Every structure is written in structure tokens, then in C-alpha cells.
Amino acid sequence: MSYCLGMRLKAGMVFVSDSRTNAGVDSVATFRKSFVFDGAPDRVIVILTAGNLAITQSVISLLEERLGSKAASRSLYKAKSMYDVARMVGQTLREVFEMDGAHLKSHGADFVASLIVGGQIKDRRMRLFNVYAAGNFIEATDETPYFQIGETKYGKPIIERVITPETSLEEAVKCALVSFDSTIKSNISVALPIDVVVVPADGCRASIRYRVTDEDPYFKSLRRTWGEGLRKIFSQLPEPEWVLNPTKD
Amino acid sequence: MSYCLGMRLKAGMVFVSDSRTNAGVDSVATFRKSFVFDGAPDRVIVILTAGNLAITQSVISLLEERLGSKAASRSLYKAKSMYDVARMVGQTLREVFEMDGAHLKSHGADFVASLIVGGQIKDRRMRLFNVYAAGNFIEATDETPYFQIGETKYGKPIIERVITPETSLEEAVKCALVSFDSTIKSNISVALPIDVVVVPADGCRASIRYRVTDEDPYFKSLRRTWGEGLRKIFSQLPEPEWVLNPTKD
Numbered sequence: 336m337s338y339c340l341g342m343r344l345k346a347g348m349v350f351v352s353d354s355r356t357n358a359g360v361d362s363v364a365t366f367r368k369s370f371v372f373d374g375a376p377d378r379v380i381v382i383l384t385a386g387n388l389a390i391t392q393s394v395i396s397l398l399e400e401r402l403g404s405k406a407a408s409r410s411l412y413k414a415k416s417m418y419d420v421a422r423m424v425g426q427t428l429r430e431v432f433e434m435d436g437a438h439l440k441s442h443g444a445d446f447v448a449s450l451i452v453g454g455q456i457k458d459r460r461m462r463l464f465n466v467y468a469a470g471n472f473i474e475a476t477d478e479t480p481y482f483q484i485g486e487t488k489y490g491k492p493i494i495e496r497v498i499t500p501e502t503s504l505e506e507a508v509k510c511a512l513v514s515f516d517s518t519i520k521s522n523i524s525v526a527l528p529i530d531v532v533v534v535p536a537d538g539c540r541a542s543i544r545y546r547v548t549d550e551d552p553y554f555k556s557l558r559r560t561w562g563e564g565l566r567k568i569f570s571q572l573p574e575p576e577w578v579l580n581p582t583k584d
Numbered sequence: 585m586s587y588c589l590g591m592r593l594k595a596g597m598v599f600v601s602d603s604r605t606n607a608g609v610d611s612v613a614t615f616r617k618s619f620v621f622d623g624a625p626d627r628v629i630v631i632l633t634a635g636n637l638a639i640t641q642s643v644i645s646l647l648e649e650r651l652g653s654k655a656a657s658r659s660l661y662k663a664k665s666m667y668d669v670a671r672m673v674g675q676t677l678r679e680v681f682e683m684d685g686a687h688l689k690s691h692g693a694d695f696v697a698s699l700i701v702g703g704q705i706k707d708r709r710m711r712l713f714n715v716y717a718a719g720n721f722i723e724a725t726d727e728t729p730y731f732q733i734g735e736t737k738y739g740k741p742i743i744e745r746v747i748t749p750e751t752s753l754e755e756a757v758k759c760a761l762v763s764f765d766s767t768i769k770s771n772i773s774v775a776l777p778i779d780v781v782v783v784p785a786d787g788c789r790a791s792i793r794y795r796v797t798d799e800d801p802y803f804k805s806l807r808r809t810w811g812e813g814l815r816k817i818f819s820q821l822p823e824p825e826w827v828l829n830p831t832k833d
Contacts, residue, residue, distance in 0.1 A: 488737030492766040496814055505823035513818065517741040533827060543830045553824050564817030565745055569762065572809055574754035575802050578782060581792045 336524035337368055337485035339383035340494070340511050341451040343463040343475045346504045347535035347542075348453050350381045351511040353485075353519070355526035356388045369530045370395055371541050374402060375412035377457040379539050380420055381532050385485035386448035386468070387439075393431045394424065394450070417462035421452050425470035432470070449484040457539050489521045490514030504533055509557070512547065516558050529554075585773035586617055586734035588632035589743070589760050590700040592712035592724045595753045596784035596791075597702050599630045600760040602734075602768070604775035605637045618779045619644055620790050623651060624661035626706040628788050629669055630781050634734035635697035635717070636688075642680045643673065643699070666711035670701050674719035681719070698733040706788050738770045739763030753782055758806070761796065765807050778803075 339352040352368040366388060372380040382398075384391035404410040407419070414420045428448060436446045446468055453463035463475040465482040475482055477500045483491065490513075497510045508531060518525045533543035547554045588601040601617040615637060621629040631647075633640035653659040656668070663669045677697060685695045695717055702712035712724040714731040724731055726749045732740065739762075746759045757780060767774045782792035796803045 488770070489741055491770050492738055492741075493814070493818070495769060496811060497818055505827040508824055508827045509821055510818070512824075513821075520744060521737070521740050533830075543827060545826055553822075553826070557821060560821055561817070562745060564820070565742070565814075568810070568813030568817060569742070569746055569759070571813070572758055572762075572806060573802075575757055575761075577794055577802070578754040578757045578792060581782075 336522065337385040338487065338490065338515065338518050338525040339368060339385050339451055339484045340481065340490075340514065341381075341383060341453050341463050341475075342481040342498060342502075342507050342511070343453060343461055343500075344480060344498075344502050344504065344507055345500050345536065346502075346507075347533060347538075348381070348455075348461055348463065349504060349507045349511060350383055350451070350453065350532040350534075351508070351515065352383045352530050353515065353525045354528050354530065355524060357524055360523075365526075365528070367530060369532055371532055371544060372398075372402070372411050372454075373541060377539060378412070378454060379534055379541055380411050380417075380452070380454035381534065381541070382424065383451040383484065384448070385450070387444070387446070390428075390431055390435065390446065390448040391450065393435070394427050394448070397427050397430065398424065414456075416459065417452075417454055417456060417464070420454065421462075421464040421466060421472050421474075424450055424452050424464075425466050425472055428466065428468070429470040432468075451482050451484055453534075455534065455537070455539050461534075461536060486518055486522050486525050490518040493517065504535065508533065512554060512557055513561055516554075516561065585771065586634040587736065587739065587764065587767050587774040588617060588634050588700055588733045589730065589739075589763065590630070590632060590702050590712050590724075591730040591747060591751075591756050591760070592702060592710055592749075593729060593747075593751050593753065593756055594749050594785065595751075595756075596782060596787075597630070597704075597710055597712065598753060598756045598760060599632055599700070599702065599781040599783075600757070600764065601632045601779050602764065602774045603777050603779065604773060606773055609772075614775075614777070616779060618781055620781055620793065621647075621651070621660050621703075622790060626788060627661070627703060628783055628790055629660050629666075629701070629703035630783065630790070631673065632700040632733065633697070634699070636693070636695070639677075639680055639684065639695065639697040640699065642684070643676050643697070646676050646679065647673065663705075665708065666701075666703055666705060666713070669703065670711075670713040670715060670721050670723075673699055673701050673713075674715050674721055677715065677717065678719040681717075700731050700733055702783075704783065704786070704788050710783075710785060735767055735771050735774050739767040742766065753784065757782065761803060761806055762810055765803075765810065
């Protein structure tokens, strides 16, 4: 499994991914799952990947190889819109499905892959997409300004409670790290280091590309303070009267 | 989906289940998923069910029909130990598989069912089991004093942080309700009312059988206070310095 999270806020976009991959519990490794495409001055594109590593690496390799292409339908740097970028990523995923889908199936493996694709092209708006294994996709809106892929459930409640389009970039990163902490605590298929990319609105550049390791002092303190805080507010909640003083019915 | 939670603490056992069943999003209904067997004075047995409702109802019906049987291998009230009770529940599940498994398969449906089985027989210890669809089972220990079945992930982080064998019954109920709140917020296949059963240690009786509805004043206040508390401690956590003051690398 993996866990990746992308958010599109008024202040900009935040992309966070873990880096554990595993094929069974005895084949565990660290691979980066966030990719920043910023080789053209007019745009920044970030892709996060979850699912079968061979599939998602193929997609990224093909996208990278074609960056120099002059065709607007082939190069992320030539695409006219972020919609076209998402379409291109989906199309590339379909190519990989054409190459590998039947072979995977003959080995009993499903074609499992999903990608978060976000970014901005100069003078256009920031957009964030969730690309499914079939190559189709949905786009984030103000009602649902974030996407999660991979092992999404453990870390969802805090995001649901905190994130709105008005959330600041630093609060969004803090929320993402709390969400990753909950997930890492509950599921060994998600693990540090965590890669964080922050793209402020309208700059078309990533202002931050930061790797959080298990030695990171901020993350260590966040985990401890959050855990202590949770236990404290939990202990302050009143206990149910009907358990303290049960009446026989 | 469903969400059920059973805990075995030093002070006793706590069983909590939601009551939503759905076959697709347009066929939603309310069914009780917790069953208390307390018709014999020397024991109390509680069963929580998740999965295909036709399967789990069949299991419960067969177990109920056989309560009057004189055979120790047929009646929950004659079983010599809680281990035998778990074995009997697993065996009954296998009977249902024999009857329905192939038919379900021919309609493209998997045989999905899991049960939490717990209780105590006089002068013996409290025991808690997680019975799988195959009819085999595992038992809770002091290291892992609880089991969840169904939609388990959203509500796991708070349990992981709070529950130990030393947790009091009222704290355990409170934690369970917080865990259900997080799950209900994130997943429409889990819903109120919530059924709570509390079995204090060594009494061999349920002291509490309580149904939490959406009008329940304690639960309403718990949800609000917990949500506010979470947002408060979240806002008190320091923001990452490297987002507030990024330095170009």
C-alpha cells in the first residue's frame, strides 16, 4: 500500500506521500512516490502515485521520456491546460495497461494504480485531479478540496474536520502530517520518510520540497504533542451516565 | 458494511455495533447486529455480526433454535467453555457456507461474514474471539484486548491510543462512541443507532444494554465536544517552520 494526499486550497496546493512499497510483508522497500515537473517556466505539475510500483514507475518514465516532445498531446510541458495534463496521464496509464494488463492478469494480479495530478499553468487556475486505474479522472472542487489515494481511511477523519479551501498552507501541511501519523501508527504498509511538496497559488513553482524522516524534530514533536493532546481531551470528555449508574430495565 | 467493536478489559467486556445494512446505496435498512444470550444463569454470551446479512442472520437463527438442545456441541447454554462457544459459532458458520456458499458464488457474491464472540461462563475467565468467514478464529489477549470487524479503519486510531486492559468500562464505552463517531462521519455504510452492551467481570450478566440514537443527548454532546476539542488541540500545535519560512535549496 501507499498513502498519498493532495489538497487544493485558496493559498496553494499541498502534496504529501509516504515512501513505503511492499510486495508481501517480506519485501519492503523505500521509493519516492511524488514527482515534480518544473522544467518549463510557465507551469508546475506534481504527480503522486499509489498502487503497483511497476505500473506507476512505467507511467512516470513514459511521461519523463516525452517531456522533450513538441506535440501538445505528448509532453507535460506542452499541454494547453491542466485538464489536458490529467488526460495525458490517464492516456499514459492506458498505454501501460495495454502493455502489461493481460500479463498481470495471467499471473493473478490486478491492474492496480491511482495517481493524484495537480498543478498550475501560468494565468490559469490551480487544478487537482484523481486519476483512476482506467485512466479516467475526477477533479477536486471547493466542496471536496482534497484527494487521498492508497491507504486512505485511518487518516481521513482529521482531514474531514480541518481542511477547507480557506486553510493556510502551513495548517494544511500540519494536518497532512497528523493524518499520516495516524495512518503510519495503524498500518505497516505506510511508512516514513514522508515527502512534502508545497505549491503556493499563482507562482507556478514549488516553494517547498521537504522530506520528513523519522529523525525530523518537528514531526517527532508533532506526533508526541498530538498524541498527548488527544488523550487529554479524551480524558476531559464526560463519561456516559448510563454506564456509571446503570439502572436495570 | 457494518462496524462492530468488542473489548475485553480487566473490568469487564464492552460490545458495540452500528445497525446499518445496505445492499447497494439504494437499499438501506436498520438491523440489530448485537445478540445477547443470557438465558442460562451460569453464563453470558454476546455475538456481534458483520458481513452479508443473510449469512449472519442464518447463523444467529440456527444458534437460537438449538439453545434448547441437550448436546454440549449444539447449545450455547451447554458448551463447556467459551472456546467451545467460539468453535460452535464457527461450525454454524460453516453449515451456512455448506448451504449457501455455492449459490452465492453462482450469483457472483462472495461469502462474507465475520463475528465477534465474547462472554464468560461462571468461575471461568472472560474470553473474546474474532470468528472469520472460514469458521476459524483468533482470541484477544492483553496485548490486543479488542477486535473490530466491518468498517474498522476510520475508528481505529483513537482505540489504539486509548484502550489498554486497565481501561475502565465507562472510558471504554466513551472511546467506542468516539470511534463510531469518526467512522459514521466518514462512511455512509455505518450509521446510528448504535447498540452498546456492557458485561462487568465475573457477574456473567450484561449490566447495560443501551441503544444510542441520533437524539441521544450524551452522544450529541460527545460528538460536539470531541470535534471542538480536536480542532482546538490541532490549532495549538505549532506550524512547521520550514513551511512558514521556506529557504530555497
